[in-house]
Amino acid sequence: MTSTAPERSTALSELGLDGQNQATIGRLLATGNIGHAEEGADGRMRARIRIVPDQLIWDPSVLVLPHGGHLDIEFVNDDQNTHCALVPSNGDSKWMWLPNYSRGTMSVTLDGPGYYWFSSNIGNDEGRGLIGAIVVRGDVPESARLDRPQQPRP
Amino acid sequence: MTGIQDRTDIEYGEAPPAVDFGSLTTAPGTAPPVVQDVTYERILDARSEPQNWLTYYGAYDGQRYSPLDQINTENVVRITPAWVFSFSPHGLHAGQSTYAFETCPIVVDGVMYVSGWDGWVWALDAKNGQLLWQYKHAIPFDVSLCCGNVNRGVAVANGKVFVCTLNAHVLALDATDGSCIWDVTSGDVRAGESLTVAPLVVKDRVVVGSSGGEFGVRGHLDAYDMETGERVWRCYTIPKPGEPGSETWPAEGEAWARGGGNGWITGTFDPETNLLYWGTGNPAPDFDGEVRPGDNLYTDSVIAVDADTGEIRWHYQCTPHDLWDYDSNMECILFEQDGRKLLAHFDKNGYCFVLDRTNGERVRIFPFVDRITWGEITPDGQVTPRIYPEQEGEEVHFHPGPAGAKEWTHAAYSPRTGLFYVPVQDTGAKVARRRREFKESIPYWGAAVTVDAEDMAGSVSAFDPSTGEEVWRWRNDLPMCASVLATAGDLVFAGTPSGTFVALDARSGEFLWQFNCGSGHHSSPTTYSVDGKQYIAVPVGWGAWVEGFLPGMMGGPHGQAMFVFSLPEGQDSSGGR
Numbered sequence: 093m094t095s096t097a098p099e100r101s102t103a104l105s106e107l108g109l110d111g112q113n114q115a116t117i118g119r120l121l122a123t124g125n126i127g128h129a130e131e132g133a134d135g136r137m138r139a140r141i142r143i144v145p146d147q148l149i150w151d152p153s154v155l156v157l158p159h160g161g162h163l164d165i166e167f168v169n170d171d172q173n174t175h176c177a178l179v180p181s182n183g184d185s186k187w188m189w190l191p192n193y194s195r196g197t198m199s200v201t202l203d204g205p206g207y208y209w210f211s212s213n214i215g216n217d218e219g220r221g222l223i224g225a226i227v228v229r230g231d232v233p234e235s236a237r238l239d240r241p242q243q244p245r246p
Numbered sequence: 247m248t249g250i251q252d253r254t255d256i257e258y259g260e261a262p263p264a265v266d267f268g269s270l271t272t273a274p275g276t277a278p279p280v281v282q283d284v285t286y287e288r289i290l291d292a293r294s295e296p297q298n299w300l301t302y303y304g305a306y307d308g309q310r311y312s313p314l315d316q317i318n319t320e321n322v323v324r325i326t327p328a329w330v331f332s333f334s335p336h337g338l339h340a341g342q343s344t345y346a347f348e349t350c351p352i353v354v355d356g357v358m359y360v361s362g363w364d365g366w367v368w369a370l371d372a373k374n375g376q377l378l379w380q381y382k383h384a385i386p387f388d389v390s391l392c393c394g395n396v397n398r399g400v401a402v403a404n405g406k407v408f409v410c411t412l413n414a415h416v417l418a419l420d421a422t423d424g425s426c427i428w429d430v431t432s433g434d435v436r437a438g439e440s441l442t443v444a445p446l447v448v449k450d451r452v453v454v455g456s457s458g459g460e461f462g463v464r465g466h467l468d469a470y471d472m473e474t475g476e477r478v479w480r481c482y483t484i485p486k487p488g489e490p491g492s493e494t495w496p497a498e499g500e501a502w503a504r505g506g507g508n509g510w511i512t513g514t515f516d517p518e519t520n521l522l523y524w525g526t527g528n529p530a531p532d533f534d535g536e537v538r539p540g541d542n543l544y545t546d547s548v549i550a551v552d553a554d555t556g557e558i559r560w561h562y563q564c565t566p567h568d569l570w571d572y573d574s575n576m577e578c579i580l581f582e583q584d585g586r587k588l589l590a591h592f593d594k595n596g597y598c599f600v601l602d603r604t605n606g607e608r609v610r611i612f613p614f615v616d617r618i619t620w621g622e623i624t625p626d627g628q629v630t631p632r633i634y635p636e637q638e639g640e641e642v643h644f645h646p647g648p649a650g651a652k653e654w655t656h657a658a659y660s661p662r663t664g665l666f667y668v669p670v671q672d673t674g675a676k677v678a679r680r681r682r683e684f685k686e687s688i689p690y691w692g693a694a695v696t697v698d699a700e701d702m703a704g705s706v707s708a709f710d711p712s713t714g715e716e717v718w719r720w721r722n723d724l725p726m727c728a729s730v731l732a733t734a735g736d737l738v739f740a741g742t743p744s745g746t747f748v749a750l751d752a753r754s755g756e757f758l759w760q761f762n763c764g765s766g767h768h769s770s771p772t773t774y775s776v777d778g779k780q781y782i783a784v785p786v787g788w789g790a791w792v793e794g795f796l797p798g799m800m801g802g803p804h805g806q807a808m809f810v811f812s813l814p815e816g817q818d819s820s821g822g823r
Binding site for chain 1: 260268383386434
């Protein structure tokens with residue numbers, strides 16, 4: 093038997109796969125909340141991502157952008173341990189320390205569409221749960237479309 | 247925003263500012279401005295500056311030959327690693343199954359420019375391997391890639407480094423610091439389009455070919471203005487209804503729009519004819535020909551494209567109505583014989599095609615691998631298919647398999663010996679037709695495929711272009727899956743899937759030297775010199791479409807390094823064996 097989508101979070105909780113040192117040593121990746129970036133009048137997107145105390149989880153762990161572009165992320169570390177943020181960006185990945193009870197803003201640029209991983213790449217934060225996804229929606233510019241009829245999508 | 251409220255019981259501190267990850271290295275962040283003066287004229291005459299490797303094949307003619315001769319048949323036994331640069335796969339993207347280090351290093355006046363697998367570009371000091379700068383384009387994890395997270399190299403000119411990305415962007419980077427000057431979205435990543443090709447600079451343009459045939463995209467070449475990134479022309483390799491060649495596709499339906507024929511390997515260029523010679527990929531779906539009756543032009547073809555307009559001037563189709571996945575993307579080596587301007591193309595279907603490059607006229611066809619069972623091509627060009635996936639679900643076995651008798655990796659030609667040197671794969675496959683409907687960004691093969699993991703062989707084989715006869719063969723237990731390099735030291739360098747990098751005598755095939763690089767070779771080695779000292783550079787990193795070209799080595803070590811060899815200090819060219 094497998095669970096249906098609405099039952100998934102319940103099943104993860106019952107099995108102990110959504111927290112630290114229950115069924116497994118860490119939590120399954122990106123099982124946390126889903127958040128949306130907001131687009132400002134200046135065209136930049138903004139979001140806030142928090143590290144929850146003693147859970148090794150980004151909140152949200154899935155951040156959804158309406159399209160590719162510039163994104164300012166404020167990271168907030170509410171945990172009592174030091175972590176960091178490594179986020180892909182055109183040119184080079186951006187990296188910042190996140191000492192206990194600190195906050196800081198990072199600016200990244202991502203093409204759409206598709207999804208990208210971000211993480212805390214110290215210790216084994218990644219294996220324990222501090223991996224998240226940035227989901228970029230939208231389409232490539234019209235100039236980059238093939239000369240073709242309408243495409244049937246899966 | 248994400249609706250998260252600040253906690254009132256915490257007095258937050260300010261986190262240290264975010265930095266570029268690459269700044270946390272010993273890289274100074276800048277390279278000497280050596281590319282500033284690299285012009286079209288210099289690339290045209292690339293062989294006159296053998297200390298450099300200015301363009302993908304070393305020169306526009308695609309010969310992969312260097313006039314450097316300091317390292318030669320007498321002293322090659324003494325070469326040792328001069329430096330190693332290890333890049334490491336990074337994060338989740340370059341996963342266990344897919345990435346390979348397939349690049350061809352470009353070297354200009356002591357600086358090496360290299361691309362990696364996931365949007366990485368590095369500038370290195372070519373003398374000691376010191377990282378100078380790096381650029382990383384952020385690539386979505388979920389891009390549709392037929393054949394791995396790979397990139398085959400960069401092009402340089404006018405102060406810029408040009409590179410393609412897996413999510414179908416074309417970039418121009420400042421060669422001195424890696425900063426992005428322009429970024430063009432060239433293809434539709436949602437439609438399965440990607441870019442893996444090394445760009446080719448011709449005149450004031452950057453020419454790139456598309457990837458994605460296994461997802462049923464319509465292949466094309468694009469030329470972009472070097473300074474602005476504006477598209478100058480696009481050349482579709484599949485004619486749409488009403489265009490010349492469209493009669494080779496079904497008149498009804500949209501097979502042409504799903505037709506493949508991508509130009510995912512760099513072409514060659516002849517300034518006298520002003521033609522680009524570019525190989526095109528297989529038709530889509532790969533193995534189910536019943537949905538695309540006809541010859542399916544211009545798939546599996548050598549096309550001659552006007553460099554100024556993007557118009558196809560002539561074509562030669564190597565495998566009409568392909569049912570075996572026999573892309574013809576491989577190199578087109580330009581050479582002359584008896585005063586005639588010729589082109590040689592070693593195809594996946596097991597035959598070498600020698601054509602008159604002024605008009606596409608067939609000059610000679612000869613086989614270059616032992617086992618060819620899919621069909622036969624006679625010296626006068628008649629193609630007779632014999633074994634192919636015809637009945638739904640019925641398994642057939644044929645040689646060469648879908649990876650071909652030679653994959654995308656390149657042969658070389660030495661004007662000193664007058665011989666071609668070919669990395670040969672001798673591997674079969676079982677294929678059963680399994681029809682499926684086209685859906686965007688979903689693999690569109692039309693078959694179930696299993697490539698042989700046993701009963702295989704490989705070689706570097708030398709051929710006389712005037713007769714097509716094999717002159718010598720250096721046998722290897724495993725198929726040869728990396729480009730070869732020929733030098734004026736009368737050497738042929740080749741990497742094996744088990745990790746050894748070997749040097750052979752170009753005249754006899756005698757095995758002279760080897761070094762175990764620790765991981766299989768699937769790239770294009772180059773040679774250059776700095777301060778009068780010759781170096782041999784080979785990117786090493788095993789992976790990509792291994793299940794397609796050598797499944798018996800799928801579990802082999804991945805690796806991820808640039809190995810560079812030279813004679814030891816104080817060793818001159820007089821050293822003997």
